Amino acid sequence: MGACPEITAWRPRVEGIDEVFHAHFPDHVYPMHTHDAWTLLLVDEGMVRYDLDRHEHGAPSSVVTLLPPHVPHNGDAATPGGFRKRVLYLNTGQIDADLVGRAVDRPVLRDPRLRLRVDQLHRTLERPDDELEAQSRLALVSERLAGHLRDEVAPAPQVPDRRVAYALRDLLDEHVVEGLTLREAADRLHSHHAHLVRAFSREFGLAPHQYLTGRRVDLARRLLLGGMRAPEVAASVGFYDQSHFSRHFKRVVGTSPGRYARTGSADHRRRSRAPRTNAA
Structure with a gap:
């Protein structure tokens, strides 16, 4: 009988994330399967070997792996002792559907900054009380993932948007006690989530949360x-x-x-x- 896995899974109160999944698998082998969400994977211990669209890939602990929705893949340990991983299942609305093909071609992202941001997002999601922080971190992660798939990881510097920064500050001042989601703020200010976070942080030196x-x-x-x-x-x-x-x-x-x-x-x-x- 194989060793028992360690699994923790939950659905956070953060729009855009369908599920958080943390696991240590000593000997589990995934059969071919699909998800209806983007699978954002960090391997913390060991290494995972998997097939995606009939091509073999590896996920060591130094990279970020992004598997597209509805594309079959499997997975098993490529190192003795199994593997420990953290996964975010992102709603399909987080990344444009026209980038699925790019993700199939290159699911492995070697980007230390992105890995750090995904790690920080996981740590925030472990606390059931900081939704605005998690939403802000998710916006920046999703933006960087899409940038990788479009070969735009380092876009040209943007002109500081002081107007939207001050408008967001006013909105936060109006909702100090009840709070508001990043999506609500973006809808009211007619701005993209990640742009709101960047503009505010650039203008005031701290994040909205x-x-x-x-x-x-x-x-x-x-x-x-x-x-x-x-x-x-x-x-x-x-x-x-x-x-x-x-x-x-x-x-x-x-x-x-x-x-x-x-x-x-x-x-x-x-x-x-x-x-x-x-x-x-």
Whole structure:
């Protein structure tokens, strides 16, 4: 009997990603099959050998692999001990259908920057509370994937779009608590998702999700100093739950919400102002 695989799979609340799939397969062999989504593969340990459209390919840990929808492929370990992989099944709307043929011809993408971005996207998706960050990262990943297939990985520099950057900032300011998706912002501003992220980051020096988190933390600080309890603050300013709130608050402010609130209490202020006396 073969060794048991380790598998984790879920469907994130991020439009454009149908499924996230993490697995360690000691000895599994995939038969020929197809998916109705783009298969974006990272191999973290070992190496995978597979056939795509009757041509043999390999997926080592240093590359990104993109398999197109509806094209048969198989897969098995090319190294002892099996392989460990992370997969994103991207909705067909993320990459133009006319690029399927290009992906069949060259599914292996040797791009360290792209691999880093896909890794960061996976790490964001492991947290069920940062959808805007995941949407922003997905937009840049999808743009770079399409650029590879079109031989446009390094496009000509674009003229900074300050207008759309400030319009997005205004939109985020209007939706600090309830938030909004990147698609909603793109539809309202008549701009592409990736362009929104790039324009905002270029103009303000931080990504849209970082700006929104900072605004929420600022609002939380005022509520905490006003006497509201931390669990109530988390929901009042738009954080997913108390853990989500505490993690972001501590990263921005440098201390936990509870300790921050105690610094603003009347007793704490009296103690901090009390003169110190030397012991006799």
